Amino acid sequence: MNSTEAILKERIKELTCLHEVNSIIVNSDYDQLHLSLEAIAYCLKKAWQFNTYAEVEIKSASYYVKTKGFNPSMVTIKSDIKVFNNADGHILVGYPTNKYAKSDFLEEEVALLNNVSLVVSNLMERKQIKDSEEKVKRQIERTDRLHILGEITAGIAHELNTPLANILGFTELLKERFSDREAARDLQKIVDNTIFSREIVKKLMFFACEMPQEMDVIQLNPIVDNVLELLRPSFKAKNLRLSKSFGVQKVHLKADTVQLTQVLFNLIMNAVYYSPIEGEINVHIEEEGKNVQIHISDEGPGIDSEIGEKIFEPFFTTKTIGEGSGLGLSVVHGIISSHKGSISHRQNHPKGTVFTVNFPKL
Template identity: 70%
Template sequence: MVGTEAKLKERIKELTCLYEVTSIIVNSDYDQLQTSLEAIIYCLKRAWQFDDDTEVFLQNGDFHIETNGFNQDLFLIKSNIRVFNKSDGCIQVGYPKDKYRPSDFLEEEKKLLENVALAVGNLLERKQVHDSEAAIKRQVERADRLHILGEITAGIAHELNTPLANILGFTELLKERMSDPNGIRDLEKIVDNAIFSREVVKKLMFFACEMPQQMKSVSLIPVAENVLKLLGPSLQSKNIKLTKAFSDTTIKLRADTVQLTQVLFNLIMNAIYFSPEAGSIDISIDGLGKMAQIRISDEGTGIAPKIGDKVFEPFFTTRPVGEGSGLGLSVVHGIISSHKGAISHGPNLPKGTIFTVDFPKL
């Protein structure tokens, strides 16, 4: 009778564990999955026959959780966690070797472990689906915003072009009639500011895809070298060390030379701006199969995770007021997309940022 009662007690513990694990999974917050998985391993600990001595370990690509006394010097049973039919971690349950034998594990406990590992795998699958859906939703919302903004921007750019041309034209006429040196100097300031405004309009039109492209075969390395030559004084003024690594000098792209130059100029200029005095900038160009990859890394302050998705949005800038329009990276993103390429950024450990640009090779 005692044996039957003990077995019944163990089955109740196992069923209770399954019920608790199911409840935890149903109520899981995908943003706080660590908490849910910790609760699951302690449910498993309580479900084992000798629960006071039981230790549990759960490992997944993103998580590493264990009970306080877990170590590898235990008799262990293990069940793999499968996510989308691929092994992605495991759950292990163990007893101390000085008190127990492998035979002390019950067959029902092994089945329980398999069921819990299956449930955890399902939870991780749902999290991945949830994250993918959220990412797709953000991309769609961003695409909608950019489309609407592109239409508005194109209209604004066209409206501004005519008055800016008039300002420049009439100012030049006034300069011809003006004899006062101070007046001429003031008119030159008007010209300079009108030209600056016209450049902003050009950037708006690039962003709105209103500038016609002249696509042709372009050698990538010479374009990069020309940009670096143009930016030589800026590099020298901050005493920045430049490291180049061009593994393939024969890379050709189908591209608009002016727009390709603008992409490289903006990205390298950004790296210079955010780099500290006597910092280092690394530029590499590699041929990777059908793609050409450009990597530009700096040792600046880096991009905070909370603004990582915003850096390519128009009019977003981390520069002080008056030092940037917030159009540089959005224009770069638009140009690269129109060339069927891709751009991304990541941390340059221990500090700084790496921008990676991929273009299809010709």
């Protein structure tokens, strides 16, 4: 390619490509980024000297697109995609090895590829920033919502405690005055239901962090072992396998033993409930910086992304009617928050859910 006209045509193609790539990026939908990358790949293909044979591959940690004829055996030039100075992928432009060699790529084409990689890298950075901002926003909204719910439930709990105590006290007095067995049986039903209602109130107070705590320095591993021993019959009933691993033999926390036991019992019992017969439950403890992490995973159906933000709210449950009050995870969240800890969940692979509890270690 020696003529001035041919050189000029190539420069026009390269400048046109850069303009089109910038236009694609400006109009990108961050939720449909693979479509933008695909458009960039075909735009690059047109800019090469032998564009009939040129093929393009764009690969990152989250995306992979290529033009129709691309294959790994081609002779290629490469430019890295870097996101916040970390390698995240690459862009390759290639020719068939039976027709072209490395020397057939122009210096200007190498420069063009580097420029396109730079703008694609900037696009990926903006995508990460947007995702991080949305995640923080969701966390703040969820925290605010749970805080408001905590204040409301604390008020409800305090208001209900007195009338429930009166119902229970006067019913017990009536039982002493009735000799009729049928009447006594009916009164006992009132007592039982009042006690059940009082337990719900107690759980609401746990969620609202209104329950008094007895904080002591405790060892975590023996408490986990005790809970697993308590749940042994539940494991046996569904023929579940237990995989237990304590990365640290002696983990000390400042916690309320009863409340910590309730957290572990609820989370592991949930894993048992949602696990399929002959499934596996994994309980893993490890140190992560200044925290102690407890991971509890199952092989159940998992948590739908649409309800992932709701599972810690009071009275929200996916269990069938009569099998759950919807207070278990809200109580767990309240207890963990009162211990200056945090709880999160993610998908288990290939199926199921992993709950991770973080407690500050001593």
